[in-house]
Amino acid sequence: MGVTLFHHVGGILVVFSLFQIFFTPHCDAGNILVYPLDGSHWINMKILLEELHTRGHNITIIRASSSWYIPEKSPLYTSITVEMGKDVKDFFDEFIQEQLKVQREGLSLIAFFKLTKKFMSFLHVGHTLWCDTAARIFENPKLLKSLMDSQYNLVLTDPGIGPGVVIAKYLKLPLVLNVRWITSGEGHFVLAPSPLSYIPVIPGPGLTDKMNFIQRIRNIFSYSIILFQQNFVLAPIYNAMCDKYIEGGCDIVSLLQDADIWLFRSDFVFEFPRPTMPNVVYIGGFQCKPAQPLPANLEEFVKSAGEHGVIIMTLGTLVNALPEEIVEEIAHVFAEMPQKVIWKHRGKRPSTLGNNTLIVDWMPQKDLLGHPQIKVFVAHGGTNGVQEAICYGVPVLGIPLFFDQYDNLLRLQERGAAKIIQLHEVSGHTFQRGIKDVLHNDSYRHNMQRLSHLHKDQPVPPMDQATFWVEYVMRHKGAPHLRTEAYRMPWYSYYCLDVLFFLMTVVTMLLFSVFAIFRCLFCKKTKTKCKQN
Template sequence: MFNIFIEIHSAVGEFVSAILDNTKLMRTLNDRKFDLVLTDPCWSGGVFLAKYLNLPLVYNVRWMVTTEAHFAIAPSPISYIPMTGSGSTDKMTFLQRMKNIFIYFIVLIYDIVVTQQIYQPLCDKYLGPGHDFDQLKIDADIWLMRVDFVFDFPRPTMPNVVYMGGFQCKPAKPLPEDLEEFVQSSGDHGFIIMSLGTFVDDLPDDLANYIAAAFAELPQKVIWRYKGKRPTTLGNNTLLVDWMPQNDLLGHPKIKLFVAHGGTNGIFEAMYHAVPVVGLPLFFDQYDNLLRLEVRGAAKILSTSTVDKDDNFLKAIKEVLNEPSYRMNMQRLSRLHRDQPMTPIDTALFWIEFVMRHKGAAHLRTESYKLPWYSYHSVDLWCKNAPDLALDMSLLALSSSGVWWESACVPS
């Protein structure tokens, strides 16, 4: 897995070199007098471009090179903040905390490997040897975070982090005529949509046949984004499409359920439109995204390895359809998510223009990232003053126990 990610980021490094070595392009960018660079730091090309052009930097971000962005900028106690891939909530058992810290160190090692092998040499070549990529990547003026704490677990944050989770959500538009006709034919039963995201167009034939057979037993109509071989068990109530207007379908009054892989965009659209979810996570953050809905009673998660066992898929769909609590809980999340003074996209636009007006937002950036880890955690103070600190801690313990003394009696 490390090798695959290193190959991907190596390709990004080649793109960075191609951009910065193109003198005509760089001259054009300089001459245009841009106000800022807006980039996703998961792929670090924009980070280099902003520093090279000496422009303010704004992130459209959820992921850094190796982990969720909060871990790069904000205090992140892993005793209650789950790592992506841990499958845990913010209420962890002892064993879950052990797993969490193990994943944390794996990610840390990977971050060091990728940074030092790929991105630090680019820093040395194009920005000079005095630039450290670890500091460079967190030196953005504003972090537009694709997160909403209605969805995510509460955690420490920083003043230059602006939350715009669900920024792409909007009221539904009318459906194309053929889709509207199909949806209306569902009557009072309503309809279900299923999509496994941009990167998954098909499934193994046996799994696709099982899912199609389960859909065929439902009274609801089903719209399924699927480009694979047509399942032999497909029922008359199921429509296969290459593409669908997902937001508009989720906002339709006859929608009953969303069968989803758990990508961030789909999760926020489901929450915005108050549609309960049956989740089939496949990779990366998808299980963790769905888990955040499941613990709030708005989704049910299935494993792709067991989805075709004991009618699990059909049972899960019927449970979410027939148990009112799922829809009620999702409606509550939707009300909380929508109850904001500004829409997420307007909030994002305000802060982008704020950085343009003021040529950055340095007053919101903490200096903590410039400290070495031993200064950040005050380890150097402890090591240097261990005897005095031990005495101070002893006196503090006596004080908290109700034992008082005159300051003149304390030996220096």
């Protein structure tokens, strides 16, 4: 009977395998040109490239010579290295320190405008450097010919910077975006209808989809800053590149709107509900995989925590150290706790560090979050960390530093899965109160686990969605049928102002005609009476 059952199950598996072979959409190995963004954006791009590589696709990456994380040699891809005049990270470090200083001193109106001005200056310098780097491609006939002759099937890029989008236009190739951010902010705002009455601007003043009158004013003000940044800070840089290298010229926003597929690194478990478009594919949490075993030293440390569990803390890839006095207070709080702590920290070793705290330069974040001993994740609120916390169901104590981080953490806090401490509020007392609240109030863990169950309850895993749509674009040489034509319309046509003007003119003329007729009749009647008298 056991042998019969074995053969029966084996037969089912064979049939199922044949079904997959014959009925799964087929895509021959393609040639993909990738223009990535460095830093934490590269982390999730690399995960997508690993999956595409396992599916047999040939990948070529354009990278800057001063790249922080993108190696020149890799088994995943061949690389084209382009000289970059100056490392944008130098400007980034300076801006981060200024942001930390302003946050700690309190954000007055003058400080806000000063910081906004500095941020726009940083954006201008950074995007100018990236465009100058891309210009070296356009000015290299040999390299351009190689790109043209390579017969790429599509361009995959992160539109946080614009050169990849411009190169796709020049090479006349289908375009897939690995996106949450575009050059001027959150991607939805140039693609889908975005009523500011209930869609908060990101990064912005930290609002939800339930805004009162004053909050809507703040939301519109934040959006006006983004429009200024888009039209007056960034547009001139990219327009100059487009005018020089693209026949007929173009602008960066219309190039983004012309993309075939937007692989959007978010989902509606995390994001507030909003209008969207058919060529937007939500792949939030696509980087999450089953947790792998920890390295032996970490596993031993984690297991030694016993029933108290482990807290992990990291503030991402861009902040090497918090101000020293804050680090000392955090270390002191950790030292007094029964939990073990793994802390990614690259600054000076705090003098108040306890024996229960392990300081590391790097940690396998996903594998730690997936470990059953992890009780709390102390994080800055970057998109990757937030999505991974949701995936593995670990509640968060958030210390947002800059950009979108407060908005990301706010979405978790609104769902009862996180608690936020602003940087200028961090002290030994507030940090201890916050960490104990998240540790001992079971609602945080229950709410985060609920989000995790919702995130996982979908018919197709996010990574499969991402690879399917990349290959879909290859099979069909683009996806123009999924794109809206709205972006080709003048702004006055998009808002039907021309129609409104026409209708108002017609109504005015009708009313004027009626008035003229009545006036004529009245005058005629008056004249008749005068003659009779």
